[in-house]
Amino acid sequence: MTSTETDQETLAPHPPRSFEALRSHVIERHAALPKRLAQVAKFALDHPDEMALNTVAELAAAAGVQPSAMVRFAQTLGYSGFSELQGVFRSRLRDRWPDYQERLTKVQDETGGSADSSSVLARFVETSMRSLVHLPETISGEAFEAAVTLLARARTIYVLGQRRVFPVAAYLSYMLGKLEMRHMLLDNAGSMIDIQAGGMGPGDVLLAVTFTPYTPVTVDIANQATARGAKLVAITDSVFSPIAGLAHARLEVVESDFGAFRCLSATITLAMGLAIASAERRRALPPSA
Amino acid sequence: MTSTETDQETLAPHPPRSFEALRSHVIERHAALPKRLAQVAKFALDHPDEMALNTVAELAAAAGVQPSAMVRFAQTLGYSGFSELQGVFRSRLRDRWPDYQERLTKVQDETGGSADSSSVLARFVETSMRSLVHLPETISGEAFEAAVTLLARARTIYVLGQRRVFPVAAYLSYMLGKLEMRHMLLDNAGSMIDIQAGGMGPGDVLLAVTFTPYTPVTVDIANQATARGAKLVAITDSVFSPIAGLAHARLEVVESDFGAFRCLSATITLAMGLAIASAERRRALPPSA
DNA sequence: CTATAAATGGAATTGGTGTTTCATATTCTG
DNA sequence: CAGAATATGAAACACCAATTCCATTTATAG
Numbered sequence: 001m002t003s004t005e006t007d008q009e010t011l012a013p014h015p016p017r018s019f020e021a022l023r024s025h026v027i028e029r030h031a032a033l034p035k036r037l038a039q040v041a042k043f044a045l046d047h048p049d050e051m052a053l054n055t056v057a058e059l060a061a062a063a064g065v066q067p068s069a070m071v072r073f074a075q076t077l078g079y080s081g082f083s084e085l086q087g088v089f090r091s092r093l094r095d096r097w098p099d100y101q102e103r104l105t106k107v108q109d110e111t112g113g114s115a116d117s118s119s120v121l122a123r124f125v126e127t128s129m130r131s132l133v134h135l136p137e138t139i140s141g142e143a144f145e146a147a148v149t150l151l152a153r154a155r156t157i158y159v160l161g162q163r164r165v166f167p168v169a170a171y172l173s174y175m176l177g178k179l180e181m182r183h184m185l186l187d188n189a190g191s192m193i194d195i196q197a198g199g200m201g202p203g204d205v206l207l208a209v210t211f212t213p214y215t216p217v218t219v220d221i222a223n224q225a226t227a228r229g230a231k232l233v234a235i236t237d238s239v240f241s242p243i244a245g246l247a248h249a250r251l252e253v254v255e256s257d258f259g260a261f262r263c264l265s266a267t268i269t270l271a272m273g274l275a276i277a278s279a280e281r282r283r284a285l286p287p288s289a
Numbered sequence: 290m291t292s293t294e295t296d297q298e299t300l301a302p303h304p305p306r307s308f309e310a311l312r313s314h315v316i317e318r319h320a321a322l323p324k325r326l327a328q329v330a331k332f333a334l335d336h337p338d339e340m341a342l343n344t345v346a347e348l349a350a351a352a353g354v355q356p357s358a359m360v361r362f363a364q365t366l367g368y369s370g371f372s373e374l375q376g377v378f379r380s381r382l383r384d385r386w387p388d389y390q391e392r393l394t395k396v397q398d399e400t401g402g403s404a405d406s407s408s409v410l411a412r413f414v415e416t417s418m419r420s421l422v423h424l425p426e427t428i429s430g431e432a433f434e435a436a437v438t439l440l441a442r443a444r445t446i447y448v449l450g451q452r453r454v455f456p457v458a459a460y461l462s463y464m465l466g467k468l469e470m471r472h473m474l475l476d477n478a479g480s481m482i483d484i485q486a487g488g489m490g491p492g493d494v495l496l497a498v499t500f501t502p503y504t505p506v507t508v509d510i511a512n513q514a515t516a517r518g519a520k521l522v523a524i525t526d527s528v529f530s531p532i533a534g535l536a537h538a539r540l541e542v543v544e545s546d547f548g549a550f551r552c553l554s555a556t557i558t559l560a561m562g563l564a565i566a567s568a569e570r571r572r573a574l575p576p577s578a
Numbered sequence: 579c580t581a582t583a584a585a586t587g588g589a590a591t592t593g594g595t596g597t598t599t600c601a602t603a604t605t606c607t608g
Numbered sequence: 609c610a611g612a613a614t615a616t617g618a619a620a621c622a623c624c625a626a627t628t629c630c631a632t633t634t635a636t637a638g
Contacts, residue, residue, distance in 0.1 A: 121562035128558045167456035265554040273410040
């Protein structure tokens with residue numbers, strides 16, 4: 001018994017002490033690892049911060065494995081146990097600490113000046129965050145509440161967003177599908193949006209997204225929707241938006257511009273919140289025919 | 290006896306949640322604190338990293354006090370115990386962009402009270418911001434640079450992202466069009482993605498986005514692209530992504546999850562930065578035939 | 579100077595953590 | 609397809625950390 005243990009331990013005599021060494025070592029051996037251990041390996045490299053700060057139980061739950069699998073993973077790598085492995089992740093956190101400030105000042109310096117590629121990214125992050133910070137301020141609780149109520153009670157939700165905001169509509173469609181809410185994405189494929197929107201009527205809701213310059217087809221369909229007795233939930237950028245007046249619930253998003261381009265982060269986030277809040281609300285409602 | 294305890298507890302109903310708030314609160318009360326507690330306070334503010342990572346016993350020894358003094362210090366501040374206090378130091382280490390940590394906790398505070406639908410939104414905002422904060426860390430300057438270079442030199446950029454990340458691909462397509470960069474969106478309309486991707490060859494770049502679970506068709510097309518001599522720029526969520534190995538430039542994004550749903554804010558922001566940086570780079574290049 | 583309250587040190591306790599074990603499931607191999 | 613080897617899940621275990629308790633010391637008020 002003792003001899004076998006000794007044999008096993010000699011398989012990995014040098015567990016990596018630095019995170020970088022650990023990282024490359026794991027990447028190298030990843031393919032040869034058993035399924036569950038590979039799962040742990042992937043999680044560990046994808047979430048190094050969590051690995052440093054959380055407990056085995058929490059990490060195991062997050063990675064979708066048993067606590068014992070975490071320990072086994074550490075031991076396979078040659079560590080005495082999980083704690084020793086975690087030490088590597090913790091020292092990484094200590095070591096990496098100083099360079100955040102460096103980055104921050106670098107960003108600040110280059111904000112005004114010319115565009116080195118990576119600073120472009122940093123400025124976008126900055127812009128996106130500004131939009132997000134202001135999102136809860138611009139969206140009133142009542143408006144959000146009203147929108148959620150309408151969507152939760154809708155028979156079918158028609159999702160509409162063209163050109164610049166089409167990604168938002170596409171994402172809404174994906175989420176509503178996953179949430180098992182009946183909906184239809186009006187993507188205007190084959191210029192058949194009138195056909196796609198043909199079924200709208202009382203009991204339905206049109207969830208329309210539009211920003212300046214307001215795509216005409218979006219405004220048209222919104223008008224048709226209200227004319228046919230469907231409710232309109234509008235995500236737009238101004239009270240003067242051509243569909244603002246028609247809307248039964250209006251959500252105003254102010255996205256910060258970056259040059260000629262407008263970020264979509266806040267809008268996407270709002271869409272996500274809207275979809276999930278509506279699904280939750282619907283679950284709470286009495287099931288209607 | 291019981292009454293006195295109750296009185297003491299009501300003294301600090303709101304223990305600070307953010308490190309900055311904690312810091313100023315401690316500085317303010319420092320003079321009024323008993324000797325040993327003041328000693329702990331000084332140590333805590335002087336060694337925030339240690340406070341986040343070490344155990345009570347180790348910290349007490351390092352500070353030259355008893356373990357119980359550490360616990361008392363935390364309780365004096367209004368926390369239930371040392372662990373809760375340590376949580377503040379740990380979150381500081383997690384979100385190591387101090388400026389934004391303030392904003393995050395601000396959102397948290399506003400959320401804390403009500404549990405209505407609008408708090409759902411606030412939680413999404415928080416999740417999105419967390420992703421954004423970490424974006425510049427996970428994207429190395431070299432990787433971004435490499436991706437930009439490839440895209441700037443591409444004859445045609447093929448844009449690919451299915452299902453959950455299709456919105457990202459759609460947005461990339463919109464921006465690349467506005468930036469007058471020749472590209473093709475592989476949206477798989479009519480299940481004709483093989484036809485759409487038929488033209489890929491040397492000189493072209495496939496910009497592929499894929500997250501867990503990796504949509505098979507995305508992996509297929511990525512393989513085809515490299516086989517035909519096109520370059521591959523991958524936006525993915527792990528080094529173990531099935532297309533990570535093939536990629537000539539790999540950008541890893543770690544999006545924070547919110548329940549079963551993954552935010553797209555960071556990915557969208559990265560896409561935006563990538564598109565614009567590439568366009569700028571191309572303008573700086575000598576015009577090739 | 580005495581009496582009272584607060585603060586402190588050190589040990590006992592409790593809860594939760596990492597670890598180990600073992601039965602079961604799965605994957606190789608002949 | 610059978611049998612062996614390996615991998616996995618779930619629970620039991622042992623230990624250590626955080627917390628509490630209480631006796632002792634130190635400060636404060638009368």
